[in-house]
Amino acid sequence: MLKPRPTTTRELMNLDGIWRFALDTDVGDAPWAEILPGALDVAVPASYNDQFVDPRIRNHVGRVYYQRAVRVPRGWDGERVVLRFDAATHEARVYADGVLAAEHVGGYTPFEADLTNRVRPGQEFLLTVEVNNELTNTTIPPGTITVDQAGRRAQTYLHDFFNYAGLARSVWLHSTPRTHVQDIVITTGVADRAGIVDYRVVHSGEARVRATVLDADGAAVATGTGAAGALRIEDVELWRPGAAYLYRLRVELFDGEELLDSYDEAFGVRTIEVRGREFLINGAPFYFTGFGKHEDTAVRGKGHDDAYLVHDFQLMEWIGANSFRTSHYPYAEEVLEFADRHGIVVIDETAAVGLNLGVQGGLSGRPTTPTFSPETFNDRTREAHAQHLRELIARDKNHPSVVMWCIANEPASNEDGAREYFEPLVDLARELDSTRPLTYAVVMFATFRNDQIVDLFDVVGLNRYYGWYVASGDLETAERYLRQDIQGWVDRVDKPIMMTEYGADAQPGVHSVWDQPWTEEYQASYLETHHRVFDEFPEFVGEQIWNFADFQTSNGIHRVDGNKKGVFTRDRKPKTAAFALRARWRALGNRKPESTIDDTD
Structure with a gap:
């Protein structure tokens, strides 16, 4: 649409x-x-x-x-x-x-x-x-x-x-107009120094179609006719993380020489590939740094606000983040358009959060009832999920910032029935868009030993909270658990692995010289511990912290005015951890940290 x-x-x-x-x-x-x-x-x-x-x-x-x-x-x-x-x-x-x-x-x-x-x-x-x-x-x-x-x-x-x-x-x-452009599908590739733009136009009525590629200055650099075709841009300017360049595809419908309809769709020329244990953008290894986010502000709730949009991207630039995940639902289109223009990489996620009755069993992950069954999450649930996936991909397919689809957040991928539920959705996503990799955010009690669906996906995204929900306040134990966990996934899969969530709550203004949970210092030490482990694994391709900013939650005694895992407060003030992250991420850029593992033997 x-x-x-x-x-x-x-x-x-x-x-x-x-x-x-x-x-x-x-x-x-x-x-x-x-x-x-x-x-x-x-x-x-x-x-x-x-x-x-x-x-x-x-x-x-x-x-x-x-x-x-x-x-x-x-x-x-x-x-x-x-x-x-x-x-x-x-x-x-x-x-x-x-x-x-x-x-x-x-x-x-x-x-x-x-x-x-x-x-x-x-x-x-x-x-x-x-x-x-x-x-x-x-x-x-x-x-x-x-x-x-x-x-x-x-x-x-x-x-x-x-x-x-x-x-x-x-x-x-x-x-x-009555005869009008209904949809445009754009996919891009690179051959030598030329950009290849494959396009397909869906329109109502009878009309002659002309497609013209305009560069950032509005000059025509390629043109073709027909409802589908391939256009070639010589000496193409690529869309790159941190250095966005956008073209426009102008689609015009004609009746003879009379112009019936005209529509411009922005796009960027770039390639995405998972090769072995690397995530490649334009053929170069890419390392994700950034956040899971929320559309959440005071009074507006999830209401879109352009001022917050601009300020949030300013804060991401300040801190050196190159990416974010649209946890846990598609964000407003204005957000993706802004990411397109500013070279921020996006993992685009569906609204499928909460497909896990094991959460009711606490950290044991033992569900009181099966997650997938005729009485719980069933064929009707999956059809609603499939329709949402269709609408998400239909809306966001042409955004160059979107490099991966995330099909679900923390599903019960360790339970029986998970494969039967998710395999048709994976097949559908690949049918709808074969150009982007797929991932899902793996819940903490779905491990490298018991997860039943990881082979269906391209990238392993781990949500882990060692040092917070497990071994809270004990970062030495948390570090050991985290290292063992990542090593287990490395041994199991020949895929890129990244952290899609890790974080600790910090109440602004609470301080301590000890590793005391809820203090700003503990949040910073928690993140430093995780980064030390991440840097040991050359298979690791990214780190996205939970969360960008504090956000509102439902009533519960374990939350005081919302979730406080934000690196920024709900009104976007930096906590202590933000400054340590800024030093790390601005030094990394889009590069993977040098591994500390000696593999020369």
């Missing part, structure tokens, strides 16, 4: 701002057919939960309603009129003047409603959006809803971040 943008043939209107708002408990049977009752307003884009002081709203489980009036520009007569939601967490129904126009399940991918035959240019219509935040065993991510004796509904889930909900990303009204 192409992101809407204004072109010579298209127009775009942003619908962000203040909308009317109501809970399902405060409306009638058909709230989309009338003006919402009450006096509540809500900001879009933003999660609704923290905008209000009423706990009834913050902890609401069920449907909420957004509403506003929209006037269609009168100049759009004869055009398609399309309503676009960048996301609605986690399920949405869209009504135009009381008539259902679209439905979508999945909280982090876009969807559209074609309103061409429902609205009239120059006139106003009432837009009502029903958003449901409920998570079940067949949603991605999953969860469980309970009802207590007082009739109150509560949502539980197995992921450690708050279940923010609502319209957290932008809403748009845009026009396209």
